[in-house]
Amino acid sequence: MIGGSCPGVYVWLLCCCSCVQPSDTADHTGLSLYSVSVGVKKMVNATTVKTKPYTDQKPGTSGLRKRVTVFQQNQHYAENFIQSIIAVIEPDKRAAATVVVGGDGRFFMKDAIQLIVQIAAGNGIGHLVIGQNGIMSTPAVSCVIRKIKAVGGIILTASHNPGGPNGDFGIKYNIASGGPAPEGITNKIYDVSKSLQEYHICPDLKVDLSKIGKQSFEVNSKPFTVEIVDSVEAYAEMLREIFDFAALKELLSGAHHINVRLDAMHGVVGPYVKKIVCEELGSPADSAVNCVPKEDFGGHHPDPNLTYAADLVKAMKGGEYDFGAAFDGDGDRNMVLGKHGFFVNPSDSVAVIAANIKSIPYFQKTGVKGLARSMPTSGALDNVAKALNMQLYETPTGWKFFGNLMDAGKLSLCGEESFGTGSDHIREKDGLWAVLAWLSILAHRKQSVEDIMKDHWQKFGRNFFTRYDYEEVESDAANKMIKHLETIMFDPAFKGKKLSSGEKTYEVAISDNFAYTDPVDASVSKNQGLRIIFTDGSRIIFRLSGTGSAGATIRLYIDSYEKDPKKIYQDPQVMLAPLVDIALKVSQLKENTGRTAPTVIT
Ligand code: VG1
Numbered sequence: 001m002i003g004g005s006c007p008g009v010y011v012w013l014l015c016c017c018s019c020v021q022p023s024d025t026a027d028h029t030g031l032s033l034y035s036v037s038v039g040v041k042k043m044v045n046a047t048t049v050k051t052k053p054y055t056d057q058k059p060g061t062s063g064l065r066k067r068v069t070v071f072q073q074n075q076h077y078a079e080n081f082i083q084s085i086i087a088v089i090e091p092d093k094r095a096a097a098t099v100v101v102g103g104d105g106r107f108f109m110k111d112a113i114q115l116i117v118q119i120a121a122g123n124g125i126g127h128l129v130i131g132q133n134g135i136m137s138t139p140a141v142s143c144v145i146r147k148i149k150a151v152g153g154i155i156l157t158a159s160h161n162p163g164g165p166n167g168d169f170g171i172k173y174n175i176a177s178g179g180p181a182p183e184g185i186t187n188k189i190y191d192v193s194k195s196l197q198e199y200h201i202c203p204d205l206k207v208d209l210s211k212i213g214k215q216s217f218e219v220n221s222k223p224f225t226v227e228i229v230d231s232v233e234a235y236a237e238m239l240r241e242i243f244d245f246a247a248l249k250e251l252l253s254g255a256h257h258i259n260v261r262l263d264a265m266h267g268v269v270g271p272y273v274k275k276i277v278c279e280e281l282g283s284p285a286d287s288a289v290n291c292v293p294k295e296d297f298g299g300h301h302p303d304p305n306l307t308y309a310a311d312l313v314k315a316m317k318g319g320e321y322d323f324g325a326a327f328d329g330d331g332d333r334n335m336v337l338g339k340h341g342f343f344v345n346p347s348d349s350v351a352v353i354a355a356n357i358k359s360i361p362y363f364q365k366t367g368v369k370g371l372a373r374s375m376p377t378s379g380a381l382d383n384v385a386k387a388l389n390m391q392l393y394e395t396p397t398g399w400k401f402f403g404n405l406m407d408a409g410k411l412s413l414c415g416e417e418s419f420g421t422g423s424d425h426i427r428e429k430d431g432l433w434a435v436l437a438w439l440s441i442l443a444h445r446k447q448s449v450e451d452i453m454k455d456h457w458q459k460f461g462r463n464f465f466t467r468y469d470y471e472e473v474e475s476d477a478a479n480k481m482i483k484h485l486e487t488i489m490f491d492p493a494f495k496g497k498k499l500s501s502g503e504k505t506y507e508v509a510i511s512d513n514f515a516y517t518d519p520v521d522a523s524v525s526k527n528q529g530l531r532i533i534f535t536d537g538s539r540i541i542f543r544l545s546g547t548g549s550a551g552a553t554i555r556l557y558i559d560s561y562e563k564d565p566k567k568i569y570q571d572p573q574v575m576l577a578p579l580v581d582i583a584l585k586v587s588q589l590k591e592n593t594g595r596t597a598p599t600v601i602t
């Protein structure tokens with residue numbers, strides 16, 4: 001070693017066999033094709049910094065989400081939360097542990113990653129694997145955690161929330177299965193954060209996020225390595241195993257190819273779409289738009305719905321494209337559109353995939369173990385489960401509840417009404433996977449999106465579904481509305497009550513606050529949404545969002561089943577108008593919040 005002559009820092013050239021230890025030459029993850037060690041090993045010191053706890057670092061539906069300014073302007077705010085996350089990794093496991101780090105490219109991500117590197121090193125974590133330039137979609141992080149058997153991952157994203165200096169930022173912890181930390185762990189993180197007095201950090205440690213390869217350090221005489229990997233390759237490799245790429249290539253670039261338009265909304269999925277759909281499957285380069293990740297998502301909400309993906313909707317209406325899709329900031333959500341902008345409701349999307357599951361080679365290998373949806377998601381999937389004699393699970397909102405079922409071999413395919421679809425190939429919802437699933441169905445059935453959807457409704461009946469979002473309502477007003485609703489709903493006289501709007505009358509069968517007992521570990525999650533279920537099965541659901549960063553977002557969900565083939569092509573907003581009216585009356589939403597119209601209707 002030549003370290004002795006160079007105080008503080010010593011040079012470690014990997015081409016020089018006399019100074020290389022076997023563990024350093026082995027490519028730790030096997031992930032990157034180009035993994036070369038950057039031949040300098042630096043010695044850095046860890047120090048302990050005194051801090052004061054914050055009381056508001058409770059992870060929500062999917063991680064801790066706050067305004068960027070909250071992370072930036074409050075002293076040690078990000079440091080505290082990162083320290084709280086790392087605190088849940090057992091101290092004796094840290095030296096051998098690998099943690100995956102990646103994010104959706106939003107403003108403040110790179111700063112946060114440098115902090116994670118410094119704090120992970122300061123707490124004795126042995127290895128980090130980070131996407132090049134910090135970029136890694138949420139499903140790709142899940143994929144990489146599983147592939148390299150990491151102890152977990154930290155994802156820097158606020159998903160579909162806007163970014164930029166005045167936008168949102170978020171930090172989420174995923175566990176060794178690749179899935180979002182379950183409530184038991186997020187509660188622990190929160191508890192640590194509430195009493196945190198200090199954190200451990202290597203303030204002088206800096207990594208070059210742009211350079212693929214391994215960067216080695218010595219922290220208080222213990223090795224610490226950071227490996228920067230290609231953000232796309234491991235994920236692409238996984239998709240090649242799941243789908244029939246030859247059939248997809250034929251569909252997208254063969255003699256009778258269809259035309260697609262994919263909108264990455266300047267989120268993280270752009271490089272994935274470019275490499276997989278354009279370069280590999282042969283779709284023309286201009287079929288994918290907004291593919292360069294931007295810190296502020298070009299000033300838009302990176303949220304794939306009819307309101308925020310208006311450009312895609314407009315482009316599809318022109319009739320030039322057969323299939324369209326948009327993704328959210330971190331690449332786990334998807335919206336599917338057919339020719340002329342035909343909208344596939346996400347609750348229907350998962351049901352269609354379930355009914356056509358044989359179009360996807362992965363499921364032929366693994367079999368279909370069970371289906372699941374979040375509680376507010378429409379019952380469309382239930383109809384398929386019943387017809388195919390498959391088990392169906394109804395979980396609370398948020399992907400973390402699916403993981404246990406998947407790990408226990410009870411669940412293969414699941415979805416949420418909020419544009420989330422996925423399977424047990426990983427433990428996150430997966431936007432590009434959902435798009436390739438749909439394209440596989442198109443390739444197999446050789447029908448349009450609209451015809452596939454209409455056939456489905458003919459066969460299974462249709463669950464009309466809509467969601468109204470009231471964003472940034474004043475918290476007190478939202479709570480007042482919920483209190484009011486509870487008073488009415490929990491009155492024993494409410495059951496059997498007939499509620500009418502125009503010609504329509506519905507009789508209350510059940511009214512409750514949804515609670516879930518995990519069938520695997522028996523953990524109980526209460527207060528997951530107020531439900532009014534009518535005797536005909538129609539449902540009105542109210543819940544407060546757990547992903548917002550300011551005020552409260554009220555979500556109202558309506559689900560109503562129709563079997564009559566003559567009625568199934570009607571406009572959902574027309575079909576559901578009486579139930580919406582009843583929901584607004586019962587909740588006195590307008591009176592309580594002053595809101596006369598929702599921010600977004602899906
Ligand atoms: C929302 C959706 C939920 C989804 C969650 C995370 O949560 O309703 O279905 O799992 O976002 O998605 P909430 O609590 O705001 O309703 V993502 O793509 O923002 O990570």
Ligand code: CO
Nearest residue numbers: 159328330332
């Ligand atoms: Co997301």
